Amino acid sequence: MNETRRPPAPHPAERARTIAARGGRAALLPSDGADSRITPVLHHVHANGDATIVLPDEHPLVESARRGEVTAMLELADQAPVPLREPVRGLLWITGWLRTLDADEARETALRVADARPDPRLLDVGHGASALTLAPASLVVADAEGTTSLRPELFAQAEPDPFAAHEDHWLRHLELSHRDVVGLLGQHLPDHLKGGHVRPLGLDRFGLRLRVEMADEDHDVRIAFSRPVATAQELAVELRRLMGCPFLARQRG
Known part of the structure; x- marks a missing residue:
């Protein structure tokens, strides 16, 4: 199985x-x-x-x-x-x-x-x-x-995530100025989550997290990078990759 x-x-x-x-x-x-x-x-x-x-x-x-x-x-x-x-x-x-x-x-x-x-x-x-x-x-x-x-x-x-100090600014910018990007990421959600309100939730060296607000409940989804990243340049490469072929897995449903 x-x-x-x-x-x-x-x-x-x-x-x-x-x-x-x-x-x-x-x-x-x-x-x-x-x-x-x-x-x-x-x-x-x-x-x-x-x-x-x-x-x-x-x-x-x-x-x-x-x-x-x-x-x-x-x-x-x-x-x-x-x-x-x-x-x-x-x-x-x-x-x-x-x-x-x-x-x-x-x-x-x-x-x-x-x-x-x-x-x-x-x-x-x-x-x-x-x-x-x-x-x-x-x-x-x-x-x-x-x-x-x-x-x-x-x-x-342990060490804090390398993007911890910049995460808030980047995700707010994504929410306010790049809703088209958020919408494209939403196309890769499971069918039962499509139609919900997709919001940027988190960012770390392993991937991007989205919150899908549905009428009845909320769901958190992680979209993984192809490899862990440590710099803004590496992050930009992975975000561009995700816009084409994201690896999606549902965390909480």
């Missing part, structure tokens, strides 16, 4: 690193449940999986995590770059131990974060805001490719 072959896709650890690098909407959930969902002033996930979280000095969690480590989970939502009915295309959960940094540690950590992602809110650390660190025990990534639990060392060994 022939089985439908799933197209190649990034490893779960790579997908997790990409969501972390994109730095989407975050929520902090302490294990005691006192505050169901806390929105940090700022968050940043480091390459080793540690997360820096900035909260107002007066937040009760700051004092709790200063007295002793608090078990907590940081949830990161990966938002699609174009407006969709279901805008979250992936989630990353980091569970571990949260503690409040002392003044010296906070200054050093703020400088580390600034080197990776400058943000004026970092200037508030020590001046009305406190820095906390979340040391990971486990990570879980969930998206259309599946749900996978990761050890912190696997996360640390």
Whole structure:
């Protein structure tokens, strides 16, 4: 019996690193449940999986995590770059131990974060805001490719997708200025998905992802490149190829 072959896709650890690098909407959930969902002033996930979280000095969690480590989970939502009915295309959960940094540690950590992602809110650390660190025990990534639990060392060994920093701009441009291209890609959808509203959903080194919005539900489709790409020039070659003969496989139906 022939089985439908799933197209190649990034490893779960790579997908997790990409969501972390994109730095989407975050929520902090302490294990005691006192505050169901806390929105940090700022968050940043480091390459080793540690997360820096900035909260107002007066937040009760700051004092709790200063007295002793608090078990907590940081949830990161990966938002699609174009407006969709279901805008979250992936989630990353980091569970571990949260503690409040002392003044010296906070200054050093703020400088580390600034080197990776400058943000004026970092200037508030020590001046009305406190820095906390979340040391990971486990990570879980969930998206259309599946749900996978990761050890912190696997996360640390992976790299974000090479197009993570430019993906939003490129896909918004595709949506707004090249609907003809999106329409041509839609011609290669399975028959039962044709007629739906085709939207650009994602782009990575392995291929292009489309969201098909139907009357009853949405479907995510991956169109694979002939080989993984690493540069804008290689990407352009593969996109031109896809316009002629895409390799299509349905991920979620």
